[in-house]
Amino acid sequence: MMIENTIENSATTIQFYAGLKTIGGTIFEIKYKNERFIADFGMVFQNKEGVQVRPQTIISDLQTIGVIPMISGVLKTDVVDKNATIAISHLHLDHMGLLQYVHPDVPIIMSEESKTLYEHLHTIEEEPNVNVGQQVKGVPFHQPFKVSEHIKVEFFPVNHDVLGATAIKITTPDATIVYTGDIRLHETDVDTANLPNIAGSPDLLIIETTNVQEEFLDSNPVIQSEADQLMPALLEIESPIIFNIYHRNVKRLETLIEAARQKEKLIVFEPETAYLVQAFNLEAPHVRYLIDEQDASKNVVQIQRIQPITLDEVRDNFSSVWLQSSYHHIRTLLELPVKGATYVHSNGVPLGSFDPMYAELLEWIEKLGMKIVVLGVSGHAAAAQIKWMADAMQAKVTIPLHGFTPELLTGPYQTFLPEINKIYPISSLLKG
Ligand SMILES: [Zn+2]
Incomplete structure (x- = not known):
């Protein structure tokens, strides 16, 4: 009985704070015991940026109007949770726009290329309020990285319309999760195409669905470079x-x-x-x-x-x-x-x-x-390519998000559409 209890308490959970049925910011958290791994920290509604808020209460004001999600222990105004790490898949505002509000003692990790770009963006004053040298760590691709005692991550390069984009594999003692971040699959985008070969088949695949929309489902997209x-x-x-x-x-x-x-x-x-x-x-x-x-x-x-x-x-x-x-x-x-x-x-x-x-x-x-x-080019894979990716990844459970109609994507096995702020034990998702 004791043992069973321990397993129950230590099972990995997942919680989504934002970015499910929208192309707005994505934020989710993997938790094992008290260890927390937060993936992406994006601006939820960019257009509300223009709303005047009081500087003294900016974080709570932005939470009230829904720009910053209700997340504990990582914001500047919080008592910092020493067991939390934030990882950024790529430097688009909807994936990292809230970093400026993160407590300086919370470690932030991103790919080395992203870190270089992030430093330059600070130099030209396009990104404020983070001490990049101190707080941000650049993690090399293809090298397992321990974020806490039981949570390990690995970055795999993917192609997107920004330098340094990465998919993230998260491994805990009882679950593996792959998060694609945002991905593009033009003919030269070999990194994205290679992801299913190198990331392994996870328990959970969290995949973007920006272009998975009714009108694109049957189209045959141009996929030149x-x-x-x-x-x-x-x-x-x-x-x-x-x-x-x-x-x-x-x-x-x-x-x-x-x-x-x-x-x-x-x-x-x-x-x-x-x-x-x-x-x-x-x-x-x-x-x-x-x-x-x-x-x-x-x-x-x-x-x-x-x-x-x-x-x-x-x-x-x-x-x-x-x-x-x-x-x-x-x-x-x-x-x-x-x-x-x-x-x-x-x-x-x-x-x-x-x-x-x-x-x-x-x-x-x-x-x-x-x-x-x-003369733009979408940074996102076409609907048919996202479907290919989901099938090739062979995840036990596929979680489509970060699109207007994520429900149009079904994975090869189970597909799950989470709700905001609910905490799901991954074992229960695997049971179906
Ligand atoms: Zn993006």
Whole structure:
């Protein structure tokens, strides 16, 4: 009886705090005895970010309005739980946007590539309030890592539209769980394709379902590489280009720089993006960064290996320039002869019509006399590919989430749709 009791008490549990039937932030926790492993720490509703909250009570206010989930022991305002670790699958806001509110004594782990990018994002002040050097540990791929006495994790690289994305395998004494994070499966995405071979068949597979939607179920998607999809379209454009990109996708920067080289254009980045271009060694003779002549105090980012260019110079050479324009800098375009230019929207912010700012962006583009071309590539595998992945992983229980209609995915054996905040013993899920 004693023994049975011990087993009952020590059995691994899983709890989801956010990100089930939505593409909003994902957060879940694996617990064994008092050891806690939390996977991802994403902003649940990005659009509420704009809501003014009181600085003294920011965390509890954000919890009240549902931006931060009700999770104990890991937030700045909590008495810290020394048995908790947070792991981040990749550096998208819906997977890590809440790290800024994490208690400084809670260890955070991520892939080494993610950590490097995260450090650079701090340098350009795009990510606040975490002492990356002290608190964050970069964990190499394919190396088992003990997060606590009984919980071990291993990172497997996957492809997504951000550098450093990882799937996470979590092993406890009585359960194995694989979490895919966000995954893409273009023809060059060999890391994702390899996941079923190297991660083993787990008890539980937690898999994203962003593109698992009714209208996509029977479609036969284009699965070329990202560059193969974008390059020809970029090269076809004859007018000057204004582009809006998401610069955490370092590969996309590389594609744009190469396309501009082939078109014999100067490519001009905003300083923050230029900093990343330099940090990842993508600088080239035709790359420039825009320097603010009027206000030198704004030129805070240190860039040594890329030539600066002024707005006047951009204006004088406008027909031979491709210019980056983030939405929050769009006013700059008022000073340039952009009428007739092509506005290339390539997964920058605002990303799509679900964001209220998107309508404003379209209005700006129209008023300025530009033509918009959407040249994005989804970071997510197609519905049929997600189904392939779930089947190939051969998990005893498949948990689809992080999509609008996760219930459309069924695993090869059992499929389970959890509820928010409920604690499930994994043994009970395996029993069905
Ligand atoms: Zn993502």
